[in-house]
Amino acid sequence: MHPSEEPGLEHPDSVASSVEVRGLRKQFAGREVLRGIDLDVRPGQVLGYLGANGAGKSTTIRILTGLLGDFEGDVRVCGLDVRRQPLEVKRRIGYVPENAQLYDALSAREFFELVGRLHGLSDELALHRAHEYLSAFGLDGRFGSRLGSLSKGMRQKILLSSALLHAPEIVFLDEPLSGLDVAATILVKTLIRSLADRGRTVFYCSHMMDVVERVCDRIAILADGRIVANGSFEELSAARHGGSLEAIFAELTGSGGEAAAVDRILQAMDDGRSAAS
Amino acid sequence: MSALFGSRRANEPPSDTVRPDGRPLRVLCALSEPLAVVAGWMGADRTAFLAILRVKLRLDLRVGGLKNPNKVSASGLALTCGLNHVFGWLLALFGMQLHDARALTALACAMLFVLLGMALVTDLVDLLLAPADVTILGALPVSPRTLLLARTGHALLYTGLIAASFASPTWIVGAFLFPAATWLPLFAAAAGLAALTTLLAITAVFALLLRVTHPERVRNAVLFAQIAASLVTFGGYYLLIGLLQSPSVSEWLRGEHMAQLLLPPYWFAALATATAPEPSTLHLGLMALALAVPALLGLAVLRLAGSNLLQRLAAMDEGGGPPVSDRPGPLRRLGRRLARPGLERAGFDLFLGLAARERQFRQRVYPMLAMPVIMMAYFGTSARHGDGSQQGALMCAYLPVVYSLSILHIIRFSDTPAAAWIYSVAPVEQYGMLVCGAVKALCFAFLLPWYLALYLCTGLFFGGLRIEDMAFSTLSVLAVTLWIARSLSADALPFTRTFRTSQSGSNFAMLLMVTPVIGIMVFVHVMLEDKPWIVVGLALVALVMVIVNTRRLRTLSLSPRALLETA
Numbered sequence: 001m002h003p004s005e006e007p008g009l010e011h012p013d014s015v016a017s018s019v020e021v022r023g024l025r026k027q028f029a030g031r032e033v034l035r036g037i038d039l040d041v042r043p044g045q046v047l048g049y050l051g052a053n054g055a056g057k058s059t060t061i062r063i064l065t066g067l068l069g070d071f072e073g074d075v076r077v078c079g080l081d082v083r084r085q086p087l088e089v090k091r092r093i094g095y096v097p098e099n100a101q102l103y104d105a106l107s108a109r110e111f112f113e114l115v116g117r118l119h120g121l122s123d124e125l126a127l128h129r130a131h132e133y134l135s136a137f138g139l140d141g142r143f144g145s146r147l148g149s150l151s152k153g154m155r156q157k158i159l160l161s162s163a164l165l166h167a168p169e170i171v172f173l174d175e176p177l178s179g180l181d182v183a184a185t186i187l188v189k190t191l192i193r194s195l196a197d198r199g200r201t202v203f204y205c206s207h208m209m210d211v212v213e214r215v216c217d218r219i220a221i222l223a224d225g226r227i228v229a230n231g232s233f234e235e236l237s238a239a240r241h242g243g244s245l246e247a248i249f250a251e252l253t254g255s256g257g258e259a260a261a262v263d264r265i266l267q268a269m270d271d272g273r274s275a276a277s
Numbered sequence: 278m279s280a281l282f283g284s285r286r287a288n289e290p291p292s293d294t295v296r297p298d299g300r301p302l303r304v305l306c307a308l309s310e311p312l313a314v315v316a317g318w319m320g321a322d323r324t325a326f327l328a329i330l331r332v333k334l335r336l337d338l339r340v341g342g343l344k345n346p347n348k349v350s351a352s353g354l355a356l357t358c359g360l361n362h363v364f365g366w367l368l369a370l371f372g373m374q375l376h377d378a379r380a381l382t383a384l385a386c387a388m389l390f391v392l393l394g395m396a397l398v399t400d401l402v403d404l405l406l407a408p409a410d411v412t413i414l415g416a417l418p419v420s421p422r423t424l425l426l427a428r429t430g431h432a433l434l435y436t437g438l439i440a441a442s443f444a445s446p447t448w449i450v451g452a453f454l455f456p457a458a459t460w461l462p463l464f465a466a467a468a469g470l471a472a473l474t475t476l477l478a479i480t481a482v483f484a485l486l487l488r489v490t491h492p493e494r495v496r497n498a499v500l501f502a503q504i505a506a507s508l509v510t511f512g513g514y515y516l517l518i519g520l521l522q523s524p525s526v527s528e529w530l531r532g533e534h535m536a537q538l539l540l541p542p543y544w545f546a547a548l549a550t551a552t553a554p555e556p557s558t559l560h561l562g563l564m565a566l567a568l569a570v571p572a573l574l575g576l577a578v579l580r581l582a583g584s585n586l587l588q589r590l591a592a593m594d595e596g597g598g599p600p601v602s603d604r605p606g607p608l609r610r611l612g613r614r615l616a617r618p619g620l621e622r623a624g625f626d627l628f629l630g631l632a633a634r635e636r637q638f639r640q641r642v643y644p645m646l647a648m649p650v651i652m653m654a655y656f657g658t659s660a661r662h663g664d665g666s667q668q669g670a671l672m673c674a675y676l677p678v679v680y681s682l683s684i685l686h687i688i689r690f691s692d693t694p695a696a697a698w699i700y701s702v703a704p705v706e707q708y709g710m711l712v713c714g715a716v717k718a719l720c721f722a723f724l725l726p727w728y729l730a731l732y733l734c735t736g737l738f739f740g741g742l743r744i745e746d747m748a749f750s751t752l753s754v755l756a757v758t759l760w761i762a763r764s765l766s767a768d769a770l771p772f773t774r775t776f777r778t779s780q781s782g783s784n785f786a787m788l789l790m791v792t793p794v795i796g797i798m799v800f801v802h803v804m805l806e807d808k809p810w811i812v813v814g815l816a817l818v819a820l821v822m823v824i825v826n827t828r829r830l831r832t833l834s835l836s837p838r839a840l841l842e843t844a
Contacts, residue, residue, distance in 0.1 A: 067701050090704035097702075101695035103627075103772070105634035110626065117623035118703035144602065146634070148693075162699075 048216030094163035104148030484582035507644035624714025709833030752819035759826035
């Protein structure tokens with residue numbers, strides 16, 4: 001049985017791809033950040049989306065989630081045109097942004113009420129799900145706590161829970177493991193796989209190569225605004241004659257040479273010391 | 278204004294390239310040079326002082342780049358200075374009739390205390406108390422004294438601008454009335470010292486609170502101090518107006534009395550008339566106070582806040598406050614019924630939740646709670662001593678316009694504006710429903726108590742208001758509130774913007790400028806005293822306007838650009 005045939009989640013027959021991107025280009029102040037991206041993510045897949053800092057990962061996600069307009073190319077999410085039907089897209093997706101802030105003065109309960117209402121859920125359903133999610137994350141005693149008093153990891157758990165509150169078809173995760181403790185990290189990794197197994201699509205952005213290697217069905221590597229590799233880990237590895245994902249990534253993005261960089265930093269520190277003396 | 282401060286030109290797309298500073302910003306940065314010298318004498322690290330102060334000025338006055346294109350420039354500061362300048366001319370023209378340099382200076386200094394005091398306890402309070410830069414500077418080797426003096430210098434530059442805007446008309450007018458050679462330098466010195474004294478006094482109070490209050494309670498202590506300061510300054514304003522209207526009091530104010538030793542404006546007025554022939558002992562005593570008090574306050578500030586300032590400021594932001602009750606109180610549950618379930622109720626709850634707990638909102642709005650108390654006391658007392666009971670009651674009935682204007686301006690800002698990303702990712706079609714819920718919460722939490730108190734007090738102080746008058750004034754205020762909400766929310770949802778000092782808009786200055794407009798509304802209403810049917814008709818028109826404006830607010834569409842800062 002195909003994952004999308006699992007009970008609880010139905011995909012329109014016409015939707016072959018959960019995410020379909022053709023010729024995506026985006027400029028910021030005359031600087032081209034994305035230079036023609038083509039991408040397909042099928043229902044029930046976990047896509048690992050990798051790239052160096054500033055490669056355009058978050059920009060891609062922000063376009064796919066309808067946060068950024070003014071781009072070139074065709075972008076369809078759940079078979080819907082992001083440019084023309086952004087609201088319909090937002091009803092179907094969940095999003096955990098990188099470095100997201102929360103209203104520090106609100107309690108967790110109030111935040112979930114807000115998110116639920118914005119998604120058109122009843123308070124009862126939103127709070128029931130939130131209770132369950134927070135209990136699973138070990139935060140069941142913190143429902144009345146102000147978000148400002150929670151640690152970074154706890155806030156990340158709140159963000160993850162809020163992204164799943166409306167049971168989205170596709171989940172966009174931008175560094176979702178940031179700040180999480182070991183238990184929560186294992187839980188989230190298992191959750192990502194289980195979501196995919198139940199037919200939901202996960203678009204997963206991360207710098208944690210080992211997690212991507214283990215959790216993702218397919219991996220797309222972004223360099224200089226272009227997709228330079230796209231396939232399963234086994235396919236990527238075979239094309240490069242073996243090696244870890246980290247080694248493949250370094251080779252494709254030209255991000256090696258750490259030893260030389262470290263030497264340069266240490267040399268500069270010594271220069272400063274001798275100048276000061 | 279952006280062009281003045283060296284940032285984007287109109288219609289130019291946002292860019293991440295930082296343009297060179299504009300001339301006004303360069304002038305302000307240049308003004309920080311002499312301040313650095315003084316700070317150096319007072320024990321600050323001059324280089325660090327200059328670096329911190331210049332960064333603060335640039336943060337205030339430079340517009341946003343790509344990631345924050347909605348950040349506006351210094352128009353709020355310009356508006357504040359402009360309004361104060363207009364108000365300064367009104368005062369100068371009124372003061373001309375006094376034909377007395379001492380009385381004119383005392384009047385100008387008294388108003389300066391009030392204006393700067395109110396600005397410092399509401400709009401500019403973050404210059405002294407914002408914990409924002411603590412995280413950045415906390416790990417850097419900056420001495421508490423340098424940090425304190427940089428904050429004070431930052432506040433001094435802005436209060437100096439406001440003071441100069443306000444006092445310059447009196448300075449100019451005085452030059453034609455009194456010997457210019459002595460008036461020009463002495464009045465400038467007196468006004469400058471008065472402004473400095475206000476700043477140091479308020480800084481000293483905050484520093485004392487930071488020092489003696491338990492870290493977990495310091496936020497509330499500061500808030501109560503702000504409300505008390507607001508009562509004093511706002512009450513002082515009306516007390517001054519009331520006193521000036523009495524001929525006997527005016528005469529007393531012109532003479533010399535020992536009690537003037539307790540009135541700070543007279544200290545500085547004595548300084549402005551320092552060249553008077555054969556000064557009395559009292560005059561010399563007042564002058565000595567004008568010089569000694571700012572110096573003593575400066576020493577007190579250094580003593581109170583010269584150590585562990587960073588830790589004390591950081592404590593204001595720590596802890597997050599007590600847990601929030603799972604079940605809202607009965608009053609709030611009742612109020613929620615005003616808002617439709619769904620988006621409107623989300624806006625209602627968001628407003629009440631954040632209004633009660635957000636530091637910036639509390640610091641800027643709660644001091645204004647003194648306003649109804651002072652207003653009702655002032656107009657109630659006036660009504661008891663004269664026959665203007667209906668005017669007084671109507672003035673109180675229309676004044677909530679000022680209240681709602683200020684609150685609607687402030688609710689756009691938040692301590693954590695980046696949290697508003699949630700609106701961008703959620704499938705919200707009608708943002709107006711959120712705004713409508715927030716406005717209903719505003720009416721429930723702020724306007725309703727005002728009107729309840731007013732209608733209860735009208736019987737005691739004003740002899741009562743007719744039902745049609747109550748209906749017309751209340752509905753008019755509601756209609757205007759909804760209209761203001763629509764105008765102000767067209768480019769920003771509640772709690773989605775970063776509060777910038779340079780954009781503070783000066784609530785108190787706005788209040789002073791709107792009051793005459795309200796006076797005209799009251800005048801028109803009073804003219805209809807013997808035409809109750811016209812008042813009833815106008816009340817019905819106002820009701821229609823409330824319904825129309827509510828519908829328009831609910832269907833308000835937000836421009837995509839308005840959400841950019843949050844995205």
